[in-house]
Amino acid sequence: MRHAVASLREVVSELALTAVEDRPPAGEIAVVDHLGEQVAALQASVDDAADQLRRVTDVRQLPVRLPKIDAAVAASTTRYWRDLRSYESMAELVDTARSRSIEWRAWQHSVQRSQLDCEPAVEAACASVRAAWREIAGEVSVVEPPPG
Secondary structure, X not given: OHHHHHHHHHHHHHHHHHHHHOOOOOOOOHXXXXXXXXXXXXXXXXXXXXXXXXXXXXXXXXXXXXXXXXXXXXXXXXXXXXXXXXXHHHHHHHHHHHOOOXXXXXXXXXXXXXXXXXXXXXXXXXXXXXXXXXXXXHHHHHHOOOOO
């Protein structure tokens, strides 16, 4: 799980660099600013997941900490799909780039490529949380005798 969240953090940082630092000159356009805000919010939720994981210093703490880790990863996933990859978000980015220069189109393609690069890491982070829940459930069923 630590590796999956660290990988997610890395690709989201790359997305932030592309979306904000590499934007074309005269990039003071509302769509670009909005994209930067959305990427910053995604980064914050990924950082929260990493912070929650850092608080787990012993594997026995995981059952208590996993709900917060799960919530942070779920928030990251929601932000990614709703705020960055939704049709509306993608169309807004494409329309803005089309109405500008070739430099804007190149930037738009870089942003979209970077967004796509995040998808496997988002999925891996979700899968690692699900695997942790399954493992905890398995441990509980081994430790706890069935009722009755």
